[in-house]
Amino acid sequence: MLKSFDIYNQNNILKIIVAVNLLLVGTASLLFTNRIINKLEQREMQYVQLYAKALGYVIQQADKLEDVNFVVTDIIQTNGANAVPTIYVDEHNEPAQHRNIDFPANLTDTEKHDFLKDQVKLMRADHYPIPVNMENGKLGLIYYSNSQLLRQLNYFPYALLAILGALSILAYLSFSSSRRAEQNRVWVGLAKETAHQLGTPLSSLLAWVDYMRTDPDHYEPEVTDEIEKDIKRLETITARFSSIGSIPTLKDENLDEVVTQFTDYLARRISTKVKMSVESNLPATLTVRINRLLFEWVIENICKNAVDAMAGVGELRLRMLPLPHDEVAIDITDTGKGMSKANMAKVFTAGFSTKKRGWGLGLTLAKRIVEEYHNGRLFVKSSELGKGTTFRIVLKREPGMLPEVAVPRKKRPSLLTLRGPKKAA
Structure with a gap:
């Protein structure tokens, strides 16, 4: 570094x-x-x-x-x-x-x-x-x-300034490009090294889960099952870090299923004072081409930022809806502190953060995953100070008419009370 x-x-x-x-x-x-x-x-x-x-x-x-x-x-x-x-x-x-x-x-x-x-x-x-x-x-x-020669010379300073301006722009773009390339190499190397370092403790944790299941004095099914889910989650995160810098494989995935299953997992690991709900105005069988591991990462980053913006207390709503031009949208709305227009313009900039902890890379990575890997869009749809913020993810779908959804499907992810210390976002 x-x-x-x-x-x-x-x-x-x-x-x-x-x-x-x-x-x-x-x-x-x-x-x-x-x-x-x-x-x-x-x-x-x-x-x-x-x-x-x-x-x-x-x-x-x-x-x-x-x-x-x-x-x-x-x-x-x-x-x-x-x-x-x-x-x-x-x-x-x-x-x-x-x-x-x-x-x-x-x-x-x-x-x-x-x-x-x-x-x-x-x-x-x-x-x-x-x-x-x-x-x-x-x-x-x-x-x-003035003679023709002198008239031409009078225009020379303007031509010279234009040439120097063009050279300045080219030099700036060249240095900026080299810096971005170096930053990308650093982050890719850091991500892959993180994935490598996570491998050993994950193997050890899996062994401990197997040991707990074979020991009747320490085996508690609910706790052990949740620990195993967390271990699988860490394996997923390891796979994400390993895939950074590579072209991800996209598959047809049921968007409704991906979002609801992941929010069900996430709801159990954020503050119990945050009410999370999912609403879908999409056909239950609609599929989009995504990389599930990376797309879940996008949802996670936006939701965790929303929880932080609400200081662990409030309402988090996810809404899926169709858009014109063969697109679908996922709106993620919180009831947090909102953002100023200045912060809205910088929220996806690497290193920008309003929190005391963190590197300010979550939303930057999320935007890159959506726009570069999935050919979609991620932006702040709306934000109002003191009332909350709505992020919108837009993805392409297969062309064609969609059947109308008579009644939106609504779901509040189930919460599971675990024994032991509460996990915070």
Whole structure:
């Protein structure tokens, strides 16, 4: 056990290390990407400023320059401004020139003019315009937006965060899966070792029962028979522990018979102040595919939790009824202290318990037996503080119509008073 807990602590440490590394990598990448984006924005602004100066120079010296295209196009293109969308607006606030603007197809000249005006409004929201000094003290403005490369880089941090988030989820699932697998190995090993250790005292107890029956001075039939039943019960428990970790064999069993026989046994071993009753709305011959040993374990765990919730005083009712979609249900209701909504959400969690004793595994194992081995469902149907709780087990049955049960069969398990100390749950 110590080894397993060390493994859990190591997994927690590894989770922290992975989380810290992912946080560091993510932070460093975001800072580095932000730095690159800022530098590119500065460079593109410098390109546009150079373009504005060149354009102003061309306008002022248009009569003296022989090749205006060489100044505006060739020089600016070599400095990278060809990648930046720009729109030159003259002194009348009208678009006069544009570069790297993608127009929708099949636009007329008027529509293109209106499109450029709309683009100017969008560009104005992104960047301050760059002034163009013209002759006679007039000013034009160049509006611009980010290049395609810079726009793509702006989305990079979000993509990086998504990748890191996915890696974090994968790492968490991987560690959680390994931890659950290790827990399963520990519990399977513990269960099988428990079954092995129970074998020797059981054999000895059987020998003592045989001895009591052959000794007329100590033979009391009722007591001896009940002791033998308890020994057989321990053998059943041993068989249960031995089967943990293996795929159980399911057989067609009479559900009414399984539940009533087991509750008859259980009623004699819980507090006499708990009134137990069984009601069946199922046909007497209805069978379901279950593993009887494991299914009785489920009933036992739920009933014993109910007795604990009632502090040994109250009423415990079991009701079997048909459901739609070829299902049957077993409702187990107690008159105990009930549960809060928070506890209802955690009641099947391994290790959770409101009792001072116990490991909080009974209901966890019960849920696993029902859902994983019997393809059924186990859940808290209802609970109210101070009034009690109802657990529901749902199982599949053979498809087809069920005959109606005119009068529900009700039974209160018989109680047998034993000599000697009373056995408590």
